[in-house]
Amino acid sequence: MKNICELLKIKYPVIQGGMANIADHRLASAVSNSGGLGVIAAGGNTPEWVRKEIRKCRENTPHNFGVNIMLMSPYAGEIAQVVIEEKVPVVITGAGNPSPYIKAWKQAGIIVIPVIPSVALAKRMERAGADAVVAEGTEAGGHIGELTTMALIPQVANAVKIPVIAAGGIADKRGVVAAFALGAIGVQVGTVILTSEECPIHVNYKARIIEAKDTDTIVTGRKTGAPVRVLKNIMAREYLKLSEAGASLEELEKLTLGSLKKAVIDGDLDRGSFMAGQISGLIKEIKPLKQIFEEMFLDAEPYKDSLRIL
Numbered sequence: 117m118k119n120i121c122e123l124l125k126i127k128y129p130v131i132q133g134g135m136a137n138i139a140d141h142r143l144a145s146a147v148s149n150s151g152g153l154g155v156i157a158a159g160g161n162t163p164e165w166v167r168k169e170i171r172k173c174r175e176n177t178p179h180n181f182g183v184n185i186m187l188m189s190p191y192a193g194e195i196a197q198v199v200i201e202e203k204v205p206v207v208i209t210g211a212g213n214p215s216p217y218i219k220a221w222k223q224a225g226i227i228v229i230p231v232i233p234s235v236a237l238a239k240r241m242e243r244a245g246a247d248a249v250v251a252e253g254t255e256a257g258g259h260i261g262e263l264t265t266m267a268l269i270p271q272v273a274n275a276v277k278i279p280v281i282a283a284g285g286i287a288d289k290r291g292v293v294a295a296f297a298l299g300a301i302g303v304q305v306g307t308v309i310l311t312s313e314e315c316p317i318h319v320n321y322k323a324r325i326i327e328a329k330d331t332d333t334i335v336t337g338r339k340t341g342a343p344v345r346v347l348k349n350i351m352a353r354e355y356l357k358l359s360e361a362g363a364s365l366e367e368l369e370k371l372t373l374g375s376l377k378k379a380v381i382d383g384d385l386d387r388g389s390f391m392a393g394q395i396s397g398l399i400k401e402i403k404p405l406k407q408i409f410e411e412m413f414l415d416a417e418p419y420k421d422s423l424r425i426l
Contacts, residue, residue, distance in 0.1 A: 120279050120302035123227065123247065124206060125180045127151030128409050131229075131250065131281060133306025134184025134208055135258065135391070136160065137376050138317055141169045145176035146314035150405035154181040155208060163194040170202045180205045182229075187212025200224040208250065211259060213237075215244040231283070231304075233261025233268070235275045242276045249276065250304045253284030257307050257345050257393035260284075260335070266298070273299025287395040289412055305412075307393040312405045320383030322402055324390050330397035336372075340365055347390040351375055 120129045130152040132139065136159030144154030154177065156169045166183065173181050183204050185195050188211040196217040199207050207214075207221055210231040221228050222245050230241045231250040238249045251272040253265025261268075265284040273280045282295035283304035295303050309315055311322050324347055334348045336355045346352050355371055372389060379388025403411075 124153050126153050128413050129302030131304040133304055137380050141172035142316050144181050145173045148177040148179040148181045151409050155184050157184045158195050160189050163191055163198045166195050167198050182206030182208050184208045218245045235271050238272045238276050242278050248279035250281045250283050255285030255394040258391040260343050260345050269298035269300050285395045287398050311399050311402050314405050317380050318383030321379055325392050325396045328396035333394050347392050350386040
């Protein structure tokens with residue numbers, strides 16, 4: 117199995133989570149310059165926006181970076197072509213099945229890494245030609261599956277021969293070592309990167325994570341089939357109350373309309389959607405990305421090697 121650092125040409129075996137409306141060229145280039153794989157999150161943005169962000173990212177880093185394509189986006193097909201035209205080194209996909217695009221991406225020399233929530237999808241992605249998978253546990257922030265990281269990673273690692281990257285509930289060296297022990301060879305992190313000096317989100321968002329306790333996240337959207345983990349606030353509680361009362365999808369969407377922007381740009385503590393993982397309670401200060409990664413992987417690699425021997 118190929119070492120993930122060699123595959124992605126990065127210093128540390130860490131991928132930045134594709135956080136929509138947050139992970140633009142500024143964050144992606146900063147992560148890549150700090151030794152990880154920075155990722156531009158296409159989200160629901162247009163192909164033109166993605167193309168511009170790719171070019172700006174190249175201006176700001178000489179290192180590899182990737183683009184996260186949310187397959188539920190109406191622009192997914194067009195963005196799939198943009199990454200080929202722009203010769204993006206790595207594509208990470210979420211919220212869907214990327215099989216229709218994988219052949220063309222591989223022919224263009226792109227490394228393909230889907231985010232998966234189950235063994236079945238991991239095996240399907242391996243058959244389709246994916247180079248690796250990100251197995252994401254329900255502890256993660258934002259859109260989530262049902263299985264925990266502890267349960268998901270070893271089962272996926274046993275089921276596929278391609279590299280497995282662990283995500284969900286990882287914010288320090290202990291999480292990295294645990295991921296290695298479970299069978300992963302790298303990690304994807306998001307919440308801890310939100311609190312980096314370089315992350316371009318409102319100061320209130322960072323403060324909300326730093327002030328969070330272990331029980332301060334909540335999952336909305338389970339009844340609609342689109343569960344999302346966020347930090348508790350007035351909007352999230354109202355959402356759950358309406359959902360329990362049988363509110364329609366239209367009513368719920370009206371409540372959350374523009375809520376991510378309210379968190380990221382406006383820092384609206386009551387009405388913003390502050391997507392963050394259950395690990396938020398562990399994060400207590402804002403640090404530069406370089407320090408975050410150094411501390412995360414300090415002495416972790418030798419432990420990984422010893423696990424292989426055992």
